[in-house]
Amino acid sequence: xxxxxxxxxxxxxxxxxxxxxxxxxxxxxxxxxxxxxxxxxxxxxxxxxxxxxxxxxxxxxxxxxxxxxxxxxxxxxxxxxxxxxxxxxxxxxxxxxxxxxxxxxxxxxxxxxxxxxxxxxxxxxxxxxxxxxxxxxxxxxxxxxxxxxxxxxxxxxxxxxxxxxxxxxxxxxxxxxxxxxxxxxxxxxxxxxxxxxxxxxxxxxxxxxxxxxxxxxxxxxxxxxxxxxxxxxxxxxxxxxxxxxxxxxxxxxxxxxxxxxxxxxxxxxxxxxxxxxxxxxxxxxxxxxxxxxxxxxxxxxxxxxxxxxxxxxxxxxxxxxxxxxxxxxxxxxxxxxxx
Numbered sequence: 001x002x003x004x005x006x007x008x009x010x011x012x013x014x015x016x017x018x019x020x021x022x023x024x025x026x027x028x029x030x031x032x033x034x035x036x037x038x039x040x041x042x043x044x045x046x047x048x049x050x051x052x053x054x055x056x057x058x059x060x061x062x063x064x065x066x067x068x069x070x071x072x073x074x075x076x077x078x079x080x081x082x083x084x085x086x087x088x089x090x091x092x093x094x095x096x097x098x099x100x101x102x103x104x105x106x107x108x109x110x111x112x113x114x115x116x117x118x119x120x121x122x123x124x125x126x127x128x129x130x131x132x133x134x135x136x137x138x139x140x141x142x143x144x145x146x147x148x149x150x151x152x153x154x155x156x157x158x159x160x161x162x163x164x165x166x167x168x169x170x171x172x173x174x175x176x177x178x179x180x181x182x183x184x185x186x187x188x189x190x191x192x193x194x195x196x197x198x199x200x201x202x203x204x205x206x207x208x209x210x211x212x213x214x215x216x217x218x219x220x221x222x223x224x225x226x227x228x229x230x231x232x233x234x235x236x237x238x239x240x241x242x243x244x245x246x247x248x249x250x251x252x253x254x255x256x257x258x259x260x261x262x263x264x265x266x267x268x269x270x271x272x273x274x275x276x277x278x279x280x281x282x283x284x285x286x287x288x289x290x291x292x293x294x295x296x297x298x299x300x301x302x303x304x305x306x307x308x309x310x311x312x313x314x315x316x317x318x319x320x321x322x323x324x325x326x327x328x329x330x331x332x333x334x335x336x337x338x339x
Contacts, residue, residue: 002081004173004206005043005066010075012036012061012230035061036072037230045172048200048207050221052214052328058230059210063175066208067097080172096166098176107151111142111161114150115168122169136164139198156187163194173206174199180216188216196220218324226331233335234327242322245330248273248292251300254280254316255307258287262310266291271299286315 016031043049068088080094119129180188226234273292280286293299
């Protein structure tokens with residue numbers, strides 16, 4: 001099977017910056033910082049894959065390697081089936097790169113003029129340039145302000161234009177580095193919706209998204225990899241990652257006519273990890289029951305059946321998942337602490 005992206009044991013080191021006094025004492029000593037340490041990943045076609053980690057974790061370095069902007073010290077990677085070592089030009093034709101770097105645009109040109117310039121770098125004819133720009137503008141809904149000067153754009157508009165630039169060659173795979181950094185909540189949500197709905201769902205593109213925003217990662221990514229200090233610590237869907245931290249599922253039920261005997265009967269079930277209850281402060285005739293279950297798919301129906309059989313009336317049942325930030329913190333604590 002050919003994956004959209006596949007890496008095998010990627011390692012990247014950078015020279016450590018040294019003080020003049022250190023250079024004077026040890027002029028031949030070479031110190032390095034390991035940015036990536038044996039990264040193994042597989043991303044399927046049409047997937048929105050997120051690489052999640054704090055600043056300095058190795059996210060941007062990984063994107064640069066996959067976009068052939070730098071080469072690894074060890075390991076191998078394939079993008080669209082092409083080797084980053086031997087098929088650089090084929091990779092560049094099949095990918096787009098989106099960063100939040102505004103300095104790469106020409107501030108005194110309009111958005112359209114910027115796009116025209118970057119499109120010519122892909123060796124398109126004049127008619128192809130016009131057609132492709134119009135298509136991208138339509139996809140991202142940028143037609144209204146595209147002829148305004150770039151320096152007049154809002155931060156959200158600048159980020160949309162960065163997306164447009166990344167899409168100008170109609171890439172199969174789009175690499176996006178921190179797409180909503182410095183954006184207000186509304187602008188950030190618009191960018192996420194564009195990426196998820198337009199690019200992935202409608203156009204079937206593969207998106208490799210680097211972010212340190214936990215909410216963003218959970219909201220739009222199909223799968224995630226948690227990276228810290230250059231190592232992949234966990235990989236899977238958000239739900240799969242939660243099971244690595246806790247096997248329990250937490251439910252909170254509001255009930256009438258709940259008795260001590262009913263609670264004790266439920267407590268004896270070996271699939272019930274925890275159970276507690278208390279009166280509802282807003283309505284003393286209602287009880288709030290918290291239950292944490294193992295194998296919740298089979299355990300929850302039995303709990304509900306027991307409650308109803310013993311005379312309790314269920315008013316509400318809510319499922320509470322482990323917050324992704326707790327998952328991230330626990331994964332880093334368990335695995336990152338060993339590096």
